[in-house]
Amino acid sequence: MGDELADRAFIDVPGMPVEMGPPAQGFRTPWSIAQRRFVSNRLAVAALIMIALLSVAALLAPILAPYDPTAIEHVLQTRYLPPSWHHLFGTDEFGRDELSRALYGARVSLAVGVLAMLVAVSVGTLYGAVAGYAGGWIDNLLMRALDAFTAFPKFFLILLLAGVFEADIGVLILIMGLTSWTDTARLIRSEILSLKQRQFVEAAHAIGLPDYLIVWRHLIPNALSSVLVSATLMVGGLIGTEAILSFLGIGVHPPTMTWGNMIQAGQDALFIAWWMAFFPGVLLAITVLSFNLVSDGLRDALDPKALTRRYV
Amino acid sequence: MLLSVRNLTSYFFLDEGVLKAVDGVSFDIQENETVALVGESGCGKTIVALSLINLIPAPGRIIAGQVLLSGEDVVTTPKDRLRQIRGGEIGFVFQEPGSSLNPVYTVGHQIAEVLQTHRGLTRKEADKEAVRLLGATGIPDPEKRAKSYPFQLSGGMRQRAAIAMAISTRPKLLIADEPTTALDVTVQAGILDLLEELQQQYGMAILIISHDLGVVAQIAQRVLVMYAGKLIESAHVDALFSSPKHPYAQGLLDSVRLRADRNAPLRGIPGSVPDLLRLPGGCTFHPRCSVSDLSCRTQFPPMLPLAGDRSCACYRVHQ
Numbered sequence: 049m050g051d052e053l054a055d056r057a058f059i060d061v062p063g064m065p066v067e068m069g070p071p072a073q074g075f076r077t078p079w080s081i082a083q084r085r086f087v088s089n090r091l092a093v094a095a096l097i098m099i100a101l102l103s104v105a106a107l108l109a110p111i112l113a114p115y116d117p118t119a120i121e122h123v124l125q126t127r128y129l130p131p132s133w134h135h136l137f138g139t140d141e142f143g144r145d146e147l148s149r150a151l152y153g154a155r156v157s158l159a160v161g162v163l164a165m166l167v168a169v170s171v172g173t174l175y176g177a178v179a180g181y182a183g184g185w186i187d188n189l190l191m192r193a194l195d196a197f198t199a200f201p202k203f204f205l206i207l208l209l210a211g212v213f214e215a216d217i218g219v220l221i222l223i224m225g226l227t228s229w230t231d232t233a234r235l236i237r238s239e240i241l242s243l244k245q246r247q248f249v250e251a252a253h254a255i256g257l258p259d260y261l262i263v264w265r266h267l268i269p270n271a272l273s274s275v276l277v278s279a280t281l282m283v284g285g286l287i288g289t290e291a292i293l294s295f296l297g298i299g300v301h302p303p304t305m306t307w308g309n310m311i312q313a314g315q316d317a318l319f320i321a322w323w324m325a326f327f328p329g330v331l332l333a334i335t336v337l338s339f340n341l342v343s344d345g346l347r348d349a350l351d352p353k354a355l356t357r358r359y360v
Numbered sequence: 361m362l363l364s365v366r367n368l369t370s371y372f373f374l375d376e377g378v379l380k381a382v383d384g385v386s387f388d389i390q391e392n393e394t395v396a397l398v399g400e401s402g403c404g405k406t407i408v409a410l411s412l413i414n415l416i417p418a419p420g421r422i423i424a425g426q427v428l429l430s431g432e433d434v435v436t437t438p439k440d441r442l443r444q445i446r447g448g449e450i451g452f453v454f455q456e457p458g459s460s461l462n463p464v465y466t467v468g469h470q471i472a473e474v475l476q477t478h479r480g481l482t483r484k485e486a487d488k489e490a491v492r493l494l495g496a497t498g499i500p501d502p503e504k505r506a507k508s509y510p511f512q513l514s515g516g517m518r519q520r521a522a523i524a525m526a527i528s529t530r531p532k533l534l535i536a537d538e539p540t541t542a543l544d545v546t547v548q549a550g551i552l553d554l555l556e557e558l559q560q561q562y563g564m565a566i567l568i569i570s571h572d573l574g575v576v577a578q579i580a581q582r583v584l585v586m587y588a589g590k591l592i593e594s595a596h597v598d599a600l601f602s603s604p605k606h607p608y609a610q611g612l613l614d615s616v617r618l619r620a621d622r623n624a625p626l627r628g629i630p631g632s633v634p635d636l637l638r639l640p641g642g643c644t645f646h647p648r649c650s651v652s653d654l655s656c657r658t659q660f661p662p663m664l665p666l667a668g669d670r671s672c673a674c675y676r677v678h679q
Contacts, residue, residue, distance in 0.1 A: 183418075247459040253415050254454075255447030255474045255525070265473070269464045 082273075085349035092345020095338035102335060106154035113148035118303060120144065128321045138323035140313060150328055153305040157332070160221055160300070161287035161339075167225025168286075169279050172232025173268060179233070180240030181263050191237070198230050206289070210298045217300055220293070224286055235278055239271035273350040277343055284339030291332050307332045361428075362532055362565050363389040363412070368425035370404075370411045379636045381407040381420065383589040386663070389533065394559065394566045396580035396597070398573065398612070400633050404589040405569045409537045411435075412567070413446045429533070448478045451526030451564075455538035457518035461510035467521045468494070468506025471528055478529040493524040496561075498554055516547035520554065527558055534559075537569045552579050573616050577601060585609045588634055588644040591663060595670035605672040607649045643675070651676050 087093060105112055115135075126143030129135050137146035179190040209223045243249065244267060252262045293299030294308025295315075302309055307328040314325025366386050372379040381404045389395050397405050410416050412427055414434050427434040434445060446452070454460035462470060471493060472486035481489060487506070494502035497520040510518055519539060526534055536555065540548035556579060559566055570576055576583055576597065583600045585593040585608065593606040604610045611629035631648035634640055640647050642657035649656065655675050663673045672678070 247454055247456055248462040250415070250417075251452070251454055251460040251522075252462070253446065254413060254452035255477065256443035256445070257447075257473075257477060258443060261477075266462050270462070 082349040086345050089345045089348060092341050092349075095341035095345070098334060098338040099342065102154055102331075102338075103158060105151055106158050109148075109151040109155055113145070113151045115145035115148045117144060117148040117152045117305060128317065130321070131323050137327040138321065140310075140321070140324050141317060146310070146324060146327055149305050149310060150307070150331060153307045153310055153328060154331065156217070156300055156304060156306040157287050157290060157308070157335070160217065160224070160290045160306070161283045163221045164224035164228065164286045164290075165279055165283045167222060168228040168282060169232050169275060170229075171226065172229035173236050173271075173275060175229065176233035176236030177240055177263050177268055177271075180237035181244060181259070181267065183241075187237070194230055194233060202227050203289075206293065207296075207298065210293060217304065220290070220299060224289060228282060228286065232275060232278060232282075235274055236268075236271050239274055240267050243267050243270050277347045277350065280339055280346055281343035284336040284343070287332070287339070288336050361388055362391045362393075362430060363567075364426075364428040365408075365412070366426040366428070368408065368411055368422070368427060370407050370416055370420060370422045372420040374419060374637070377637045380589050380639065381636060382411060384425070385586070385589075385591050386425075387584055387591060387594060389565050389567060391532070392559065392563055392565055394556075394568065394579055394581050396576040396583045397567060397569045397586060398571060398576055398583060399586035400612075401571060402633055402636070403586050404636075405571075405586055406537055408586070409452075409535050409567065409569050412533075412535060413450050413452060414442055415446070444478070447474055447526075447531075448529050449532050451529065451531035451534045453519070453522050453526045453534065453536040453539045456542050457515060457522045458510060458542075460522055461518060463510055466507050466509055467513065467518075471506075471521070471525045474525055474528050489528070490524075493528050494521060497521070497524045497527075497558075498550070499524075514547075515543050516550060519543060519547075519551055523551070523554065523558070527562060527564070530562055531564055533565045533567065535567045535569070538571070539568065540575055541570070541572065548575065549578075555579060573601075573613065585612065588639060589636060590644065590660065591673065592645070593670070593672045593674075594663070595672075596668070599668055599670055605666065605670070605677045606645075606674045607651055607676070608645050611648075643673075 120142045122143065126139055127141050129139040129143070131138045135145050135147065137150055140146055140149070175190065175194070179187045179194075206223055206227050209227075210220060213219050213223065240263075249262060249266060252266050257265075290299055290306060291308030291311065294306050295312045297309075297312065299308055300306045302313075310328040311325045311332070314321065314323075314328070317324055365388070368382055368385045369380075370382040372381055383404075385408060387395070397408060399405050407416060407420065411422055412434065414422065414427070414437075416422060422435050425435065429445065429449060434442065437445070461467065465473075468487060468490045471490035472481075472483065475481045475486040475489055476483065479486075491502045491506045494505055499505050499517055499520050505513065505517065505521070510521070513521065519542075523539070526536075534555075539555070540551050543551065552575060555566060555568070558564075566579075568575070568579060580597050583593075583595060583597050584591055585600070585606065587608050593600065593604065593609045595605070600609065601613065604613050608629070611627070614627040615629060616626070629648055630650075634644060634647070642659055643649070643652065643661055646652040646656040653676070661673045661675045661678075663671045664678055665671045666677070
């Protein structure tokens with residue numbers, strides 16, 4: 049029904065009042081179309097709900113956690129307790145409640161992933177936008193520098209930097225962000241290269257807007273949908289990276305807990321206390337998978353070439 | 361004199377060679393005058409228009425000439441001042457109203473942006489003024505339309521919105537590059553009426569670029585005819601339509617049924633527009649011209665005045 053309304057063309061005849069258009073609520077903004085498509089993708093919605101639940105649980109960790117995640121008492125009686133109603137995820141080698149630790153660990157893992165993504169996306173967007181908009185030798189210089197940068201294996205670079213800088217969490221976020229911006233930069237550059245040929249950019253020049261405003265207000269917003277897709281995917285990847293670094297002992301150090309260093313602690317006790325590595329591992333896998341699924345869902349929902357009918 | 365263009369020369373430096381899109385074009389526009397620039401597709405009309413606001417896309421460049429806007433040379437003026445001229449003193453309406461509006465912003469927002477840039481209005485004032493301007497261009501229910509995205513409007517309404525944006529700063533000159541070409545015939549007439557109405561209301565000059573002689577006949581006072589990067593005739597609209605002098609202008613008019621004799625056969629111009637990279641020597645029109653002789657092959661004829669405030673670049677006319 050809505051389609052018919054939206055498709056009906058307006059007619060303006062000279063000398064006659066222009067026909068009234070259909071009511072505004074009959075219209076679909078690009079955003080509402082994307083929303084519809086996303087919502088019709090059950091898996092992506094489930095993944096988004098999962099992320100939301102995890103985020104809320106992480107935020108409310110002090111309220112939700114049944115025990116103090118760092119309290120050590122009667123170690124000999126409480127350590128390596130298997131999952132039970134008292135300790136849903138069991139206890140670790142110091143008798144600390146694993147569920148409480150996993151909740152607090154979620155805060156760090158999610159925060160590191162999201163913040164590092166923001167660093168990467170900001171740097172990448174700026175870099176790519178400048179290269180794509182300036183074009184010519186500036187573009188060439190920036191993109192060759194980027195090629196040189198990506199020639200270093202990213203993971204070894206992170207390992208090296210994390211080792212050199214005795215990483216606290218802030219530094220770790222910066223290191224991860226500053227080694228992950230290149231894909232965003234490439235993506236933004238290619239979007240901007242095609243967008244800047246569009247007539248509305250010429251029109252923006254013709255109304256006398258300065259370059260930085262053309263980039264900021266007219267080019268970047270038009271490129272954002274594809275960045276959103278890759279940024280979501282990136283969060284999953286970065287959470288995984290943080291876990292690997294912490295597992296290797298150069299990420300976030302105890303006593304600050306993350307899923308990565310919980311898994312690492314569990315590895316040592318894998319045969320006597322499988323739950324120590326199992327639960328944070330499952331949470332990590334679910335989280336990364338959820339971000340990937342949401343990213344897929346966004347990609348399909350924001351693709352202007354996808355057929356609307358399939359989803360509505 | 362509002363605008364005085366002298367020997368404007370804009371070339372494109374391509375791998376294949378130098379493309380002489382605009383080659384030594386001179387003309388004037390008076391205050392409140394409507395001038396039409398006509399010619400076939402690819403003859404350089406749009407590049408003339410873009411040169412007037414010094415906005416030629418790379419690898420193109422203005423390599424010589426002056427564009428004097430109230431005595432100030434747009435070609436050499438510093439970039440900051442140029443930005444004030446663009447959209448401030450010279451408004452620009454593009455051919456495709458759909459693609460000249462940014463798809464991610466509402467129409468009202470985009471008009472407000474111009475007002476904030478050039479008239480220093482606050483966001484609130486600008487939003488209000490945008491609604492008023494949309495109303496002034498004949499869009500019904502402007503308050504609702506201001507909140508619409510470009511794709512939610514019909515082609516005619518988009519062009520009205522684009523015109524609202526162009527006139528929002530009360531420019532002295534409005535350049536309209538094929539403003540009706542992408543629109544239905546019925547909508548075209550409405551847009552032309554609107555331009556005339558706004559011209560009277562705001563007192564601005566209009567340079568309309570078109571290949572549609574019907575549009576030109578309706579709106580223009582003076583017509584400039586362009587062929588392969590050069591002006592070849594300039595005349596009052598009635599004079600041109602009743603007695604075109606240049607053989608190309610004659611051919612152009614013979615190829616449409618505008619003149620009194622509706623039964624006269626339509627005739628095309630033989631041949632096609634020359635490749636701007638490989639222009640014929642002498643008068644660039646001579647290979648297609650029915651009256652050309654040897655003298656036409658030596659050098660491009662100068663624009664020389666004729667009786668009745670018109671001029672023409674053709675050896676045979678001046679003989």
